[in-house]
Amino acid sequence: MPYKIHFVSLGCAKNVVNCEQMMARCQAAGHILQDAPEGADVAVVNTCGFLESASEEAIEHILRLGKLKEAGELRKILVSGCMTERYGEDVPTELPEVDGILGTGSFQDIVLAVEAVMEGIHPRYFGDINAPVDEFGRVLTTPDHYAYLRIAEGCDNWCAFCIIPKLRGKYRSRPMESVLAEARALAARGVKELIVVAQDITRYGTDWDGQRHLADLLEELCKLDFHWIRLHYLYPDQMDDRLIDVIAREEKILKYLDIPLQHCNDGILRKMNRRGDKAYIENLLDTLREKIPGVVLRTSLITGLPGEGEAEFEELCQFLWDQRMLRAGVFPYSPEEGTPAAKMDRVDTSEAERRAELVVDIQSRIMDQWNEDMQGEVVEVLCEGFDGQSMSYVGRSWAESPDIDGRIYFTADGEVEAGTFVRVRITGAMDGELTGELVLPGGQGET
Numbered sequence: 001m002p003y004k005i006h007f008v009s010l011g012c013a014k015n016v017v018n019c020e021q022m023m024a025r026c027q028a029a030g031h032i033l034q035d036a037p038e039g040a041d042v043a044v045v046n047t048c049g050f051l052e053s054a055s056e057e058a059i060e061h062i063l064r065l066g067k068l069k070e071a072g073e074l075r076k077i078l079v080s081g082c083m084t085e086r087y088g089e090d091v092p093t094e095l096p097e098v099d100g101i102l103g104t105g106s107f108q109d110i111v112l113a114v115e116a117v118m119e120g121i122h123p124r125y126f127g128d129i130n131a132p133v134d135e136f137g138r139v140l141t142t143p144d145h146y147a148y149l150r151i152a153e154g155c156d157n158w159c160a161f162c163i164i165p166k167l168r169g170k171y172r173s174r175p176m177e178s179v180l181a182e183a184r185a186l187a188a189r190g191v192k193e194l195i196v197v198a199q200d201i202t203r204y205g206t207d208w209d210g211q212r213h214l215a216d217l218l219e220e221l222c223k224l225d226f227h228w229i230r231l232h233y234l235y236p237d238q239m240d241d242r243l244i245d246v247i248a249r250e251e252k253i254l255k256y257l258d259i260p261l262q263h264c265n266d267g268i269l270r271k272m273n274r275r276g277d278k279a280y281i282e283n284l285l286d287t288l289r290e291k292i293p294g295v296v297l298r299t300s301l302i303t304g305l306p307g308e309g310e311a312e313f314e315e316l317c318q319f320l321w322d323q324r325m326l327r328a329g330v331f332p333y334s335p336e337e338g339t340p341a342a343k344m345d346r347v348d349t350s351e352a353e354r355r356a357e358l359v360v361d362i363q364s365r366i367m368d369q370w371n372e373d374m375q376g377e378v379v380e381v382l383c384e385g386f387d388g389q390s391m392s393y394v395g396r397s398w399a400e401s402p403d404i405d406g407r408i409y410f411t412a413d414g415e416v417e418a419g420t421f422v423r424v425r426i427t428g429a430m431d432g433e434l435t436g437e438l439v440l441p442g443g444q445g446e447t
Helices: 013-028 052-070 082-087 090-094 107-118 164-168 176-188 214-221 241-249 266-271 278-291 310-323 349-373
Strands: 004-009 040-047 074-081 100-102 146-150 193-197 228-232 253-258 296-303 327-332 378-387 392-396 408-411 421-430 433-439
Touching: 004 013, 013 040, 013 074, 013 107, 013 146, 013 193, 040 052, 040 082, 040 107, 052 074, 052 082, 074 082, 074 107, 082 090, 082 164, 090 100, 100 107, 146 176, 176 193, 176 214, 193 214, 214 241, 241 253, 241 278, 278 310, 296 310, 296 349, 310 349, 327 349, 349 421, 378 408, 408 421
Parallel strands: 004 040, 040 074, 074 100, 146 193, 193 228, 228 253, 253 296, 296 327, 408 433
Antiparallel strands: 378 392, 378 421, 392 408, 421 433
């Protein structure tokens, strides 16, 4: 008999894709997907386990579902993803609300797990995390106008602070023909913004023949009917001249690059097992700005890492001021069990948090200057709908990635349909986000 299943995806865009694949498997098996957990036979929580804080978020969600289960509004709870891969049998032991678990190598087993828990069995599926990437369909959960395209799984970088290789396995690139077939299907559905994702997209294809093939893939994707192609994440040591030239040349590829740097101090970069030093990073950023005028750079930074004293932290702050990277995700260092960095001496948590706040303050001032410089500019915006609270339309330009960066709020005399591209003149800022007004074709200020 068909069961009613509610899915929850926590964490990154790659988790979204895994969840969409599980949804497609269940739907193909005849089960019914539903948005709310109330009244469901099974709730599936696809978790993140990259940081302890992510696991805590997952636990809170599971506990809320447990209350529904206790009240008779939900029958069973399945938990999948990185947290279960990381903690294994501890999950159902510590969380008796959980009826079954799947690791990151067993997303394909979701239908078996659903049917098992409904029969009173407590499934424990932990498949090979180094197996080839699963190739099966998806139920898109993003708005119709954008979608994620996962091109690889796993990671071979082995940064000293990161647990991901132990949770997701070695780096495995999807076959290019499979990636392109999925991209063609997304284009046929009307997807206008394609967001290329992996733990490290710059390493795409290196597990085949030792050569980087991201540039080859991007050239093929640009032949398809997408308006925008956005890239997440590009590791600095893998960005060669050919890739930079393709990004600069292809109009569909947004001039928005997410390059996780983590730090700039040479000693800390070595301790982190990162390849390349500060001079290399600065040269790379100079090259990107020279070859890609107007490029928006986003990065990830960690404060309080082992070895970061006041001098190293001040160097990081000065680096930010000098480089003026527009976007940054800033995280106080979290010593994750099972990583080499967890065994190193470090500053205490409160100091790491204080430093993160100082970096966020620097970043806020950089963004305020950007917002000021943008006044009067006319930019292409992908409309995402009407916001009743601000009584204006909302959208994103090339400089804003969904669910990561801010949005642009704009007014219009007529109706603007979600998923359409419009021209917006920037006229102000509101709580750090840009505001503007619709520019009609041929209107004053149109470029």
